[in-house]
Amino acid sequence: MVGHVLKAAAAANVTSSALVVGADSAWTDGLEGAPAVFVQEAQLGTAHAVLTARDAMGPQHDAAVVLYGDNPLITPATIARVLARVREGADVAVIAFRAEDPTGYGRILMADGQIVAIREERDASPAERAVTLCNSGVMAIRAGAPFEAIGDIGNDNAKGEYYLTDMVALARAAGLACAALEADADEVEWETWTLDSIAEYGGNKMKGGSKTDSGSLKLPGQAIMIKVDILDPEVGTAG
Numbered sequence: 001m002v003g004h005v006l007k008a009a010a011a012a013n014v015t016s017s018a019l020v021v022g023a024d025s026a027w028t029d030g031l032e033g034a035p036a037v038f039v040q041e042a043q044l045g046t047a048h049a050v051l052t053a054r055d056a057m058g059p060q061h062d063a064a065v066v067l068y069g070d071n072p073l074i075t076p077a078t079i080a081r082v083l084a085r086v087r088e089g090a091d092v093a094v095i096a097f098r099a100e101d102p103t104g105y106g107r108i109l110m111a112d113g114q115i116v117a118i119r120e121e122r123d124a125s126p127a128e129r130a131v132t133l134c135n136s137g138v139m140a141i142r143a144g145a146p147f148e149a150i151g152d153i154g155n156d157n158a159k160g161e162y163y164l165t166d167m168v169a170l171a172r173a174a175g176l177a178c179a180a181l182e183a184d185a186d187e188v189e190w191e192t193w194t195l196d197s198i199a200e201y202g203g204n205k206m207k208g209g210s211k212t213d214s215g216s217l218k219l220p221g222q223a224i225m226i227k228v229d230i231l232d233p234e235v236g237t238a239g
Helices: 002-011 046-052 076-087 145-152 164-173 195-207
Strands: 018-022 036-040 061-068 092-098 107-111 114-119 133-142 178-182 229-235
Touching (some): 002 061, 036 046, 046 061, 046 164, 061 076, 114 164, 114 178, 133 145, 133 164, 164 178
Antiparallel strands (some): 107 133
16 A cells, blocks of 8 residues: 555655554565665654655655555545645645544644645544645645754643644744645555555546545555654755
């Protein structure tokens, strides 16, 4: 499934990749894209995972896009769109989606048409939990000061982890520009996937969809979820 994400990134002209895995994660060679692998020895949150791979971010890179191994249906077009938004002037850009049931997702908080924060559910107020605009986790960050600001993210939250989602509030406080772009929920919602179900869903989507009443795909056989963070720095010639 990680291979699906790497192929989508490559098709979006992301030319170098770094893969962050947990210390207890099984790993096999042979993925297309030959990503550099970084081991997150302690599971301290998504911002910590990205910082684990910070050495992959070189002076030739103009942006980084953070993707996830358990989002195998993300398309090259969505990856290219979030990177383009950074190149058009945003310092941070996130992919959001509308959820009928937002339980479990971080909420995208907007004010006057601008994203002001991403609130993890366990840290959200009742009013914030009623928000149905959700965070997919996919985020593009401009190289330089915006990317380095990830190191300033703290862990003052219910889990004591370093949330990449806090990047939005941190960036806004520093006067940086943040943007939210909506994508199809079917593309970026978290699911438990098998390789067969990915192929089946891809075919069904082409034919107009074959979904359960709840909006989730019926998954055949034993399902697995790979929880892997991928940091894909874009090598870049901005226009």
